[in-house]
Amino acid sequence: MSSFERLTIDDIARLANVSRTTASMVLNGHAERYRIAKATVERVLAVAAEHHFSPSQSARSLRSKRSGTLGLVVPELTNFAHASLAQALETQSRAAGYQLLIVTSDDEPERETAAIAHLVARQVEGLIVVPCSSDASHYTQWTKRVPLVFVDRRVDDCEIPFVVTDAAVSVTELVGDALTAGMEEVVYFGGQSELSPSRDRLAGYRAALAAANKTEHTDWVFQRDYRRHSGQVLIEAWQREHGRYPQALFTGSITLLEGVLAHLIATDSFAHAPRLMTFDDHPLLDCLPLPVNAANQNSTRLATQSLASVLALIAGEKAASAWVPASLHRRR
Amino acid sequence: MSSFERLTIDDIARLANVSRTTASMVLNGHAERYRIAKATVERVLAVAAEHHFSPSQSARSLRSKRSGTLGLVVPELTNFAHASLAQALETQSRAAGYQLLIVTSDDEPERETAAIAHLVARQVEGLIVVPCSSDASHYTQWTKRVPLVFVDRRVDDCEIPFVVTDAAVSVTELVGDALTAGMEEVVYFGGQSELSPSRDRLAGYRAALAAANKTEHTDWVFQRDYRRHSGQVLIEAWQREHGRYPQALFTGSITLLEGVLAHLIATDSFAHAPRLMTFDDHPLLDCLPLPVNAANQNSTRLATQSLASVLALIAGEKAASAWVPASLHRRR
DNA sequence: TTGTAAGCGTTATCAG
DNA sequence: CTGATAACGCTTACAA
Numbered sequence: 001m002s003s004f005e006r007l008t009i010d011d012i013a014r015l016a017n018v019s020r021t022t023a024s025m026v027l028n029g030h031a032e033r034y035r036i037a038k039a040t041v042e043r044v045l046a047v048a049a050e051h052h053f054s055p056s057q058s059a060r061s062l063r064s065k066r067s068g069t070l071g072l073v074v075p076e077l078t079n080f081a082h083a084s085l086a087q088a089l090e091t092q093s094r095a096a097g098y099q100l101l102i103v104t105s106d107d108e109p110e111r112e113t114a115a116i117a118h119l120v121a122r123q124v125e126g127l128i129v130v131p132c133s134s135d136a137s138h139y140t141q142w143t144k145r146v147p148l149v150f151v152d153r154r155v156d157d158c159e160i161p162f163v164v165t166d167a168a169v170s171v172t173e174l175v176g177d178a179l180t181a182g183m184e185e186v187v188y189f190g191g192q193s194e195l196s197p198s199r200d201r202l203a204g205y206r207a208a209l210a211a212a213n214k215t216e217h218t219d220w221v222f223q224r225d226y227r228r229h230s231g232q233v234l235i236e237a238w239q240r241e242h243g244r245y246p247q248a249l250f251t252g253s254i255t256l257l258e259g260v261l262a263h264l265i266a267t268d269s270f271a272h273a274p275r276l277m278t279f280d281d282h283p284l285l286d287c288l289p290l291p292v293n294a295a296n297q298n299s300t301r302l303a304t305q306s307l308a309s310v311l312a313l314i315a316g317e318k319a320a321s322a323w324v325p326a327s328l329h330r331r332r
Numbered sequence: 333m334s335s336f337e338r339l340t341i342d343d344i345a346r347l348a349n350v351s352r353t354t355a356s357m358v359l360n361g362h363a364e365r366y367r368i369a370k371a372t373v374e375r376v377l378a379v380a381a382e383h384h385f386s387p388s389q390s391a392r393s394l395r396s397k398r399s400g401t402l403g404l405v406v407p408e409l410t411n412f413a414h415a416s417l418a419q420a421l422e423t424q425s426r427a428a429g430y431q432l433l434i435v436t437s438d439d440e441p442e443r444e445t446a447a448i449a450h451l452v453a454r455q456v457e458g459l460i461v462v463p464c465s466s467d468a469s470h471y472t473q474w475t476k477r478v479p480l481v482f483v484d485r486r487v488d489d490c491e492i493p494f495v496v497t498d499a500a501v502s503v504t505e506l507v508g509d510a511l512t513a514g515m516e517e518v519v520y521f522g523g524q525s526e527l528s529p530s531r532d533r534l535a536g537y538r539a540a541l542a543a544a545n546k547t548e549h550t551d552w553v554f555q556r557d558y559r560r561h562s563g564q565v566l567i568e569a570w571q572r573e574h575g576r577y578p579q580a581l582f583t584g585s586i587t588l589l590e591g592v593l594a595h596l597i598a599t600d601s602f603a604h605a606p607r608l609m610t611f612d613d614h615p616l617l618d619c620l621p622l623p624v625n626a627a628n629q630n631s632t633r634l635a636t637q638s639l640a641s642v643l644a645l646i647a648g649e650k651a652a653s654a655w656v657p658a659s660l661h662r663r664r
Numbered sequence: 665t666t667g668t669a670a671g672c673g674t675t676a677t678c679a680g
Numbered sequence: 681c682t683g684a685t686a687a688c689g690c691t692t693a694c695a696a
Contacts, residue, residue, distance in 0.1 A: 004476075004477060004478060004479065006455075006477075008672095008673055008674090009673065009674070009675095010673075018682075018683085019682060019683040019684075020673095020674085020675095020683080020684090021675085021676085021682070021683060021684080021685095022681085022682055022683075024674070024675060024676085025675090025676095025682090028675080034681070034682085035681055036681065036682075037681065037682090040681085040682085052477065054452060054453040054455075055453075055673075055674070056394065056455065056672085056673050056674070057390075057399065057453070057454050057455050058389075058390045058391075058392075058393040058394040058399060058455070058672085058673080058674090059390075059394050059672075059673035059674040059675090059688090060390075060673080060674055060675080061390040061674095061688095062388065062390040062391050062394050062672090062673080062674075062687095062688050062689065062690090063673080063674045063675050063676090063687080063688055064674085064675075064688085065688070067389065067390065076419065077409060077415040077416075077418055077419040077422075078412065078415050078416055078419060080410065080412075083409040083410050083415045084409070084410055086409050086434075087408065087409040087410060087436055090409075090434065090435065090436055091436065094435070094450065099433055099450075099454060100434075101431055101433065102418075102422065102432075102434050103422065103426070104419055104422055104423065118426065118431075120386060121386040121387075121389070122389055122431055123338075123386075123388065123389050123390070144336075145336060145338075145384060146336060147336070228615065254616070255615075257619075258615055258616060258618065258619055261618070261619035262618050262619060265618070265619065265621070270621065282616065283560065283587075283590055284586070284590060284614065284616040284617075285616075286590065286593070286594050286597070287589075287590055287593035287594060287597065287620060288619060288620065288621075289597070289602065289620075289621040340688095340689055340690085341689065341690065341691095342689075342690095350666075350667090351666060351667045351668080352667085352668090352689095352690085352691095353666070353667060353668080353691085353692080354665085354666055354667080356690070356691060356692085357666095357691090357692090360691080366665075366666085367665060368665065368666080369665065369666090372665085372666085387689080387690070388688085388689050388690070390688085390689080390690095391672090391688075391689035391690040391691090392689080392690060392691080393672095393690095394671095394672050394673065394674090394688090394689080394690075395671080395672050395689080395690050395691050395692090396672085396690090396691075397672070
C-alpha cells in the first residue's frame, strides 16, 4: 500500500516532548487561554510545521459532531448559470469554514433524490438544492433531518425557504423594452411550466403585455421544456404556420435561444429574424450577428443569500426567503 | 440549537434488541458471512429503515482510515471545458465510491496552493489538479503526502502523472483542413506559452504547416493569454497592421474567439472575416453567423483516465500518463 | 449465532 | 502551566 502516512497529534506531542493535551491546545490556538509557556508553544508549532501536521478531519468531526460540510445539488454544471452559482457558493462556503459538496442531479428527480440521500449520508450540515421536481413531498421528507434551502427554483406549497431571482421584474422590463420600441407582437417560448422560474418568467411577460395594454394572442405563448431541440421545433412550427417569423421573441433560456438561432442559421433567415430577448446571459451572446438582450442573474448574490439561509437554519434560526434582482444586458 | 439529532448504531441496536456488533454486521451486509438469523436481520433492517439510519461518516472514516473523498482543483467552473470535466469526474467518482470535493483556483497559483492545502487538510485520499502554474515545485511538495495527478494541463520536469487531450493531433487536423482547402495564410492566436495546452496547440499548428510544406511567417503566431480581451486586441492589431483580416485564423480558446468575434461585430466585418477555427467546442458556436470548426475535448474520457490514475496511485500502483484524443466538430 | 471490548485521532474536563 | 483520561460512533477480532 501507499507511502502516505500521516502524523497524529500524539506524534507531534511526543516529538515536542509535551502531552497530547498541550499539543492540542497549542495547535488550536488556545495557548493563551491556558497560559502555556512561550517556549513550549514555539516548540510545538515548530514540530508541527516541520512535519506538515494537519489534524484528522474525521476525528475532529467525530468529536465535535460537526462535519464542516454543506451540500449543493445542482442539475448540471454545464449550464452556465448553475456553474456560476456553484462557483460562487464554493468560494463563499469555504470562506465561511465549510467545504461544499457539489453533486449533480441531471434534472432527473430520481437522481436528485439519490443525490440528496448521498449527501445526507455524508452528513452535510446543510443542503442547498436547485430542485428539479415540483413535488413538495420529495423535499419535505428531508426537512426533519437536515436544514434545507432552495436556490434558483422554488417549490410551491412547502415551507422550505428559497432564494430565487426575481425573474418577473426583469422579464417585464425586457419585454417592455420591445413593446416600447414599437413591437406589436412578442412571442414567448418557455420551458416546463411546473418549474417556478418558468412561471415567474411567463408572469413577467404577461405583466409587460398588461402594462402596454396588449391582449395576449393565442399563438404567442408556447411552453415545452428547456432543451435546445424544443426551441428549434417551436420556431419551425411558428414559421410554418404563419409563413413568417414573429416580430419579437423571448426565449426562457439560452438553450431555447440556441434552438431558435440554429433554425435561423439553417434556413439562412437572419434577415427576417425576430428581435430576440432571452433569460440568462452568456459571453458568447456578444458574438451573435443579432443583438440579443438578456436578463443576467446575479449568481454571487444568489450564493450569498442562500448560504446565509442555510447557515441561519443550522444555527436554529428562522431563514427568510429572498428574491434577488437580475440585471438587464442590453445589446442594442 | 437545531432539532436535527441523529440516531447512532447503538440506538438501532437497542431498538432492535441486538448488540452493537450484530447491528453493524447486518447494516454492512455481512449478515450472511456471520450467519445471523434471518429474523434478526429483518428486525435490524426494519428499525434502521424506519429511523432513516445512516452511519456517521466521520466515525467510519476514523476507524477505517479512509476519508472516502477525492479532491479536484479546477481554475473556473464557468469555463465550459472545466465544468464538463468536473461534472464527469463528480459522477464517476461517486460511482467509484468517492465523494469529489471541487475547489476553484481562479487560475491563480497562490489560490491554487491554498486550495490544495485545504484539500490535504481535509484528507482527501487523492488529488486531481488542473495546474495553473508551470513551477513543478509547487506540486512536487505535495507528492509525498497525497497521490496527485494532473488533468487537462501538465507540468514539465516532474514525475507527476498527467491526463491531457492530445491537442497537437487535433489542431494539426483542424489547421490541415484549412490548408487543404487552399488557405495560404493561417494565423494563430494562443494563450500563455507556459501552459502545456498552449504549447501542444502551437505544436499542432506548426506540424500542419510543415505537413503542407509551408514556412511560418513572422506575423502568423501571437501568444498572450486566454482572456477575451486579448483576442480582441490581437485581431485589431493584425487588422491595423495589414489593412485586412487574415485568410484563416485559429484561436486557442473560446474566450479568444469571443474577442475576435466581438471585434468583427463591432466593426461590422463579417463579410471579410477569416475562416475561423478554435480549440474547445460550445453549443453556442452553432449559432454564429460564421461556421467555426472546433476541436472538442472528450471530458468523459479525461475524467475516466484521470480517475483511474489517482485510484492507481492510491492503490500504491504506478499510474501511467495518458493522452486523450479530441474530436473535430466541423461546421462547414 | 450473538456479545464484549479495543481502538481509530481529537478535544475538553479535571486534576495536579 | 501541563498531563491523564474519557468520550465521540463505528468496525472487527475474539469470546461465549
